[in-house]
Amino acid sequence: MNRPILRTPRALAEAGLVDRAQLPALEQVAARYAVAITPDMADLAATTPAVARQFTPDAAELVSAPEELADPVGDAAHSPVTGIVHRYPDRVLLKPTHTCAVYCRFCFRREMVGPQGLGTLSPAELDAATAYIAARPQIWEVIVTGGDPLVLSPRRLRALMARLSAIGHVKVVRFHTRMPVVDPAAITPALVAALNSPTQAVWVALHANHPAELTPQARAACARIVDAGLPMVSQTVLLRGVNDDAAVLDALMRAFVETRIKPYYLHHGDLAPGTAHLRTTVAEGQALMRALRGRASGLCQPAYVLDIPGGAGKAPVGPVYYADGAVQDPWGGTHAYPPRPCGD
Numbered sequence: 001m002n003r004p005i006l007r008t009p010r011a012l013a014e015a016g017l018v019d020r021a022q023l024p025a026l027e028q029v030a031a032r033y034a035v036a037i038t039p040d041m042a043d044l045a046a047t048t049p050a051v052a053r054q055f056t057p058d059a060a061e062l063v064s065a066p067e068e069l070a071d072p073v074g075d076a077a078h079s080p081v082t083g084i085v086h087r088y089p090d091r092v093l094l095k096p097t098h099t100c101a102v103y104c105r106f107c108f109r110r111e112m113v114g115p116q117g118l119g120t121l122s123p124a125e126l127d128a129a130t131a132y133i134a135a136r137p138q139i140w141e142v143i144v145t146g147g148d149p150l151v152l153s154p155r156r157l158r159a160l161m162a163r164l165s166a167i168g169h170v171k172v173v174r175f176h177t178r179m180p181v182v183d184p185a186a187i188t189p190a191l192v193a194a195l196n197s198p199t200q201a202v203w204v205a206l207h208a209n210h211p212a213e214l215t216p217q218a219r220a221a222c223a224r225i226v227d228a229g230l231p232m233v234s235q236t237v238l239l240r241g242v243n244d245d246a247a248v249l250d251a252l253m254r255a256f257v258e259t260r261i262k263p264y265y266l267h268h269g270d271l272a273p274g275t276a277h278l279r280t281t282v283a284e285g286q287a288l289m290r291a292l293r294g295r296a297s298g299l300c301q302p303a304y305v306l307d308i309p310g311g312a313g314k315a316p317v318g319p320v321y322y323a324d325g326a327v328q329d330p331w332g333g334t335h336a337y338p339p340r341p342c343g344d
């Protein structure tokens with residue numbers, strides 16, 4: 001028997017994931033921001049506080065800091081038609097749905113997703129979105145995101161890929177998803193086949209934030225994707241109380257590489273409303289990246305990036321190792337470069 005997705009604070013309390021005494025405040029959170037936890041994540045959250053912290057609502061979400069923004073990365077300012085975000089010249093985001101299997105408490109699109117969010121594109125809206133892409137030869141890559149596009153059925157994904165495959169100048173399609181982790185059984189052979197294209201390179205970016213999320217079932221789901229010829233990369237959000245620890249971040253990046261997923265981005269937490277309790281400082285993130293450089297393979301190194309508020313794009317904010325003729329090694333030692341001649 002399939003267990004239901006937990007969608008209310010009361011359901012979370014019945015599952016033992018939140019304290020019943022907190023229900024009045026958590027009901028206020030749920031009225032503002034969507035709540036959903038799949039059975040796989042509920043099981044993991046029950047034993048792993050760092051996983052629970054990502055998905056269970058917190059009364060702290062009712063407090064918005066002055067610097068927080070409803071649209072922290074400026075999607076709306078760069079959305080020429082519904083479902084498209086065109087921030088960079090050679091690539092666009094295509095958001096066919098704003099539905100997710102789980103709702104992260106730090107989501108930068110938390111004002112757009114969920115049952116009260118922007119929903120799924122209508123046929124006319126999808127026509128207009130794909131027509132926008134087809135009319136602009138400079139668009140080399142389409143990043144299919146949302147929401148989580150892999151909540152869509154294989155039939156709908158296959159139809160979407162047929163549309164994109166027919167656009168000759170689109171050479172790369174990238175899907176961003178949490179589904180292999182939060183609902184591994186949904187990654188069926190039919191769904192994986194629906195993602196493929198006869199004319200384009202198709203990539204899958206997996207969002208995971210803690211090594212416990214890479215369960216045997218999640219790894220098997222990722223193997224189904226990779227074995228079908230679809231390379232995978234990762235994206236992770238740096239979160240206080242989840243992965244703001246060098247050993248945890250090291251274990252996560254190693255888990256990705258072991259699963260044949262190349263670490264891609266470590267995102268600094270966005271200024272989404274009610275998420276201050278989950279954000280670190282940039283300096284803390286830089287220190288973690290220095291620690292990771294000294295302890296893990298180059299394969300395990302993501303780019304630490306910050307989405308500039310208002311839509312100006314991503315900027316790398318990792319530590320600087322070279323300045324003024326000196327280079328710092330991964331363990332903090334400083335060396336002249338070029339080396340000084342002998343005798344100086």
